[in-house]
Amino acid sequence: MDPLVNSLLNVVLILLCVVFGAALLTWLERRLLGIWQDRYGPNRVGPFGTLQIVADMIKLLMKQDWVPPFADRLVFIVAPAFAMFVVVAAFAVIPMAPGVGIVDLNIGLLFFLAMTSLGVYAVMFGAYASDNKYAMLGGLRAAAQMVSYEVFMGLSLMGVVMLAGTFNLRELVLAQVDGWFIGPQIIGFFIFFMAGIAESHRTPFDLPEAEHELTAGFHTEYSGMKFAMFFIGEYVSVLMSAAMITVLFFGGWLGPHWLPPLAWFLLKTITLVLLMILIRGSLPRPRYDQLMAFGWKFMLPLSLLNLVITGALILI
Amino acid sequence: MIWAYLYSIVFYASCGVTVVATLLMISRHNAVHALLYLIVSSLSLAIIFYLLGAAFAAALEVIVYAGAVMILFVFVVMMLNQGQRSAALEAAWLPARGWIIPSILAFILLTLLLLGMNSEHPLQPYGVHGVAVKDVGIALFGPYVLVVELASFLLLSGLIGAFHIARKMPSPMDQNTLDEAGNG
Amino acid sequence: MQQKTGLVHRGYIVWDYFYSNIVTLVKVASHTFTKADTVEYPEQMPYLAPRFRGRIVLTRDPTGEERCVACNLCASACPTDCISLQKTEDESGRWSAEYFRINFSRCVFCGLCEEACPTYAIQLTQDFELAEYDRQSLVYEKQHLLIDGPGKHPDYNFYEMCGKAVSGRAKGAGSQEAQPVNIKSLLP
Numbered sequence A: 001m002d003p004l005v006n007s008l009l010n011v012v013l014i015l016l017c018v019v020f021g022a023a024l025l026t027w028l029e030r031r032l033l034g035i036w037q038d039r040y041g042p043n044r045v046g047p048f049g050t051l052q053i054v055a056d057m058i059k060l061l062m063k064q065d066w067v068p069p070f071a072d073r074l075v076f077i078v079a080p081a082f083a084m085f086v087v088v089a090a091f092a093v094i095p096m097a098p099g100v101g102i103v104d105l106n107i108g109l110l111f112f113l114a115m116t117s118l119g120v121y122a123v124m125f126g127a128y129a130s131d132n133k134y135a136m137l138g139g140l141r142a143a144a145q146m147v148s149y150e151v152f153m154g155l156s157l158m159g160v161v162m163l164a165g166t167f168n169l170r171e172l173v174l175a176q177v178d179g180w181f182i183g184p185q186i187i188g189f190f191i192f193f194m195a196g197i198a199e200s201h202r203t204p205f206d207l208p209e210a211e212h213e214l215t216a217g218f219h220t221e222y223s224g225m226k227f228a229m230f231f232i233g234e235y236v237s238v239l240m241s242a243a244m245i246t247v248l249f250f251g252g253w254l255g256p257h258w259l260p261p262l263a264w265f266l267l268k269t270i271t272l273v274l275l276m277i278l279i280r281g282s283l284p285r286p287r288y289d290q291l292m293a294f295g296w297k298f299m300l301p302l303s304l305l306n307l308v309i310t311g312a313l314i315l316i
Numbered sequence B: 001m002i003w004a005y006l007y008s009i010v011f012y013a014s015c016g017v018t019v020v021a022t023l024l025m026i027s028r029h030n031a032v033h034a035l036l037y038l039i040v041s042s043l044s045l046a047i048i049f050y051l052l053g054a055a056f057a058a059a060l061e062v063i064v065y066a067g068a069v070m071i072l073f074v075f076v077v078m079m080l081n082q083g084q085r086s087a088a089l090e091a092a093w094l095p096a097r098g099w100i101i102p103s104i105l106a107f108i109l110l111t112l113l114l115l116g117m118n119s120e121h122p123l124q125p126y127g128v129h130g131v132a133v134k135d136v137g138i139a140l141f142g143p144y145v146l147v148v149e150l151a152s153f154l155l156l157s158g159l160i161g162a163f164h165i166a167r168k169m170p171s172p173m174d175q176n177t178l179d180e181a182g183n184g
Numbered sequence C: 001m002q003q004k005t006g007l008v009h010r011g012y013i014v015w016d017y018f019y020s021n022i023v024t025l026v027k028v029a030s031h032t033f034t035k036a037d038t039v040e041y042p043e044q045m046p047y048l049a050p051r052f053r054g055r056i057v058l059t060r061d062p063t064g065e066e067r068c069v070a071c072n073l074c075a076s077a078c079p080t081d082c083i084s085l086q087k088t089e090d091e092s093g094r095w096s097a098e099y100f101r102i103n104f105s106r107c108v109f110c111g112l113c114e115e116a117c118p119t120y121a122i123q124l125t126q127d128f129e130l131a132e133y134d135r136q137s138l139v140y141e142k143q144h145l146l147i148d149g150p151g152k153h154p155d156y157n158f159y160e161m162c163g164k165a166v167s168g169r170a171k172g173a174g175s176q177e178a179q180p181v182n183i184k185s186l187l188p
């Protein structure tokens, strides 16, 4: 096949799968939360309720797509699109299996970090443009939270980078042939996992949109498809965090030969997603100062310690 | 040959975007819009870095400048909440066509990004070799080690200053509770 | 007592924090294997207690006459003021409601009307499926409220014990009434 056509097909297929998978994830999460709370969750529309996402989509499309008269129109419209764009773009560098993956950047890991660090703009500009007190508070929280969690998100990955000696994600996976990085980098994994949850602002780190105190936080004024963009963007970023952890710590597509590589990748990713949903279903939301203290006083020293120890062990 | 042309096109286009976005950044009345252009400008600057072979610098430009420093700017501007009145003023200054330009710029950037990410024909400049992360590290801890150390001193003093300013003064109330805890 | 601010104590706090969260995670995950408490309603009817308070009805005497005497006690007891009625009197002397209207879009099913009613006329039933597409359809008139039976108190008949002359029957002639006391007499 023509390489251009091939890569185009790759791009379109993967991105479609990602967005569709994120939509399906909304259903999965509701079902799982239901099971863990001794309920059923959505089980009416279609087989096992899977068509619930179609119903939700129709509902969201039919809703009035309202832009508040006091909002900053341009920014208000751009923000949700940007939220979606950033997470989907970050997906571009994730290698799923040999030959499956959109691009193979030399600085793939840095590209991923860059995209996640841009993600906060969507939240902040959405919040600013809404001109609403709750949105403003949510936006401020999001900014402080994401900036601080980014710091040690990057730091926690440096151990992996030191072990593999590359920023290229494909090479990072191949460096784990002899053993996944989860073993030597268990602390790094823990920190990255927490930071990943915080970056996609999900419970227990969902203070930017804490329902109980801020109505819906930064997307209070959003409705219809614009809200859906934020909503699906959150799930895409959950998928992205899980996929990234798989690549960095669980050996990506590597695994025994009785399953194809892509299946291994998906299996590991889905397991991590389940873990994230379990965490959402069980842990309480901390107070805001507790969140910050946890970040700066616990996670940051821990990631620095991890870095120093890894460096020392590599040198000797 | 076509890739060489494409390279030039991409390079000059992102240069153009940088210049235009920076100019717009300066001329905006609304602080948040100005920041938006500043971000666009630093993103296109990152593309220029990438095209010149400094992929690491490009990534850092996005992570550090666009991703962290600018957020603090936005943070402050949001805290200063300009309110309804200045928004109305701004609406009078900025008619509906105001959003056309940024979206065109963003579209160009997007195209460039997609082109730049094509791994079949990486857009490497001719005659310039890429700077790997390792080279950056060696340079930082080799010839430039003094500069790095000086910068770290500067940062450390900043850190200590911030720590001092943010120090929690023990209030009489706290003192009481501490005493009680100590005696109890 | 010594003040606990040492590194060991802090370490203990951190450990405690993680330990309790992990216990929570395990406990929640163990609910994967428990049975759901959900009653899948339209297919499976939930258990309704005998005193469940649902749609309101107006009942009749064992003789088939309307029980409601239009005393307005229910309307005044109603916290949401959703009952509205008008008294009328027929030639036999019985009182009844000329119209009786309950707006179920306001009713909170508190049952105070049933408690206030001196004649057991107004009663709450176990029917709760009142949904309508049109809000106006939730305003029930007398013909919608009236049922054919006596409801929860099958033998009760107000006019047999109220001491009022109706249908040509004198005061005190009802089956459960005593003769009226002659207040002018001194005899017991």
Ligand code: SF4
Pocket (backbone or CB within 6 Å): C056, C074, C077, C078, C079, C080, C081, C082, C083, C102, C106, C107, C108, C109, C110, C111, C112, C113, C114
């Ligand atoms: S149940 Fe309560 S609210 Fe409803 S009509 Fe009776 S008194 Fe009023």
Ligand code: SF4
Pocket (backbone or CB within 6 Å): C067, C068, C069, C070, C071, C072, C073, C074, C075, C085, C113, C116, C117, C118, C119, C120, C121, C122
């Ligand atoms: S339903 Fe009962 S309380 Fe209400 S008016 Fe009739 S008799 Fe009186």
